[in-house]
Amino acid sequence: xxxxxxxxxxxxxxxxxxxxxxxxxxxxxxxxxxxxxxxxxxxxxxxxxxxxxxxxxxxxxxxxxxxxxxxxxxxxxxxxxxxxxxxxxxxxx
Numbered sequence: 001x002x003x004x005x006x007x008x009x010x011x012x013x014x015x016x017x018x019x020x021x022x023x024x025x026x027x028x029x030x031x032x033x034x035x036x037x038x039x040x041x042x043x044x045x046x047x048x049x050x051x052x053x054x055x056x057x058x059x060x061x062x063x064x065x066x067x068x069x070x071x072x073x074x075x076x077x078x079x080x081x082x083x084x085x086x087x088x089x090x091x092x093x
Contacts, residue, residue: 020074031078044082051075 031050032043051072058068080086 016070016073016077019070020077023074031075032082044079047075047079047082 031047034043034046054068054071054075058064061068
C-alpha cells in the first residue's frame with residue numbers, strides 16, 4: 001500500500017467518525033436506543049431495516065450517490081458498535 005492510499009484511508013475514517021458524531025448530536029442516540037413510539041423492534045433490527053431501505057434506493061437509482069454510501073457505512077459502524085465488534089485485529093491474516 002502506498003503512503004498516499006494509507007493517508008486517504010485514514011482521512012475517510014476520520015471524516016466518517018466526525019459525520020457519525022454530528023449525526024448522533026443532531027438525532028440523539030436513536031439508532032442504538034430507539035424511542036419505540038411506533039415500532040417496538042430492537043435497535044439491531046431497525047438498523048437492518050434501514051440498510052435494506054438504503055440498498056433498495058441504491059438498486060433503483062440511476063447513479064450511486066455519496067449520501068447513500070456514507071449512510072450505509074454509518075449503519076454498518078453502528079451495527080459493529082451494537083454487537084460489540086470494536087476491534088478487527090482478529091480478522092487480520
